[in-house]
Each structure stands twice: as structure tokens, then as C-alpha cells.
Amino acid sequence: MSTTGPWRKSSRSGGNQNNSCVEVRLSDGAPQVSHSKLPEDRPIVTVGSATYTGLLAWVKDHG
Numbered sequence: 663m664s665t666t667g668p669w670r671k672s673s674r675s676g677g678n679q680n681n682s683c684v685e686v687r688l689s690d691g692a693p694q695v696s697h698s699k700l701p702e703d704r705p706i707v708t709v710g711s712a713t714y715t716g717l718l719a720w721v722k723d724h725g
Contacts, residue, residue: 664689664690665688665689665690666687666688666689666690667687667688667689668687669685669686669687669696669698670685670686670687671683671684671685671686671698672684683697683698684696684697684698685697685698686714689708692708692709692710692711693708693709693710693711693714694706694707694708694709695707695709695714695717
């Protein structure tokens with residue numbers, strides 16, 4: 663049985679639906695990254711846990 667969680671976006675987006683930003687979710691335990699501006703035909707990238715952790719660390723250091 664596969665499980666996919668809801669898309670989540672940064673609280674820094676202000677909750678405004680017009681703001682485009684990166685969204686993430688878990689699908690079968692793997693992080694998936696996408697862009698909120700394209701809700702219907704969005705590209706979805708599945709990344710490994712180490713890659714996702716590295717991305718988060720980079721964003722925290724440069725955000």
C-alpha cells in the first residue's frame with residue numbers, strides 16, 4: 663500500500679495562494695519536491711533523505 667501525504671509549503675509564503683513557492687510532501691517515506699505555481703501539471707522530483715536534508719541545511723544557511 664502506498665501512502666502520500668499532503669503538499670506543504672513554507673510558512674514564510676504568508677499563506678497567500680498567489681505566492682509561488684516550493685512545496686514538499688512524503689510519498690512512501692521519500693521526500694518529494696514541487697512548485698506550487700503549477701498545481702495541475704507540476705513536475706515532481708523525488709529525492710533521497712540525505713539530499714533533502716542537505717537542501718534544507720543550504721536553505722537555512724542562505725535564506
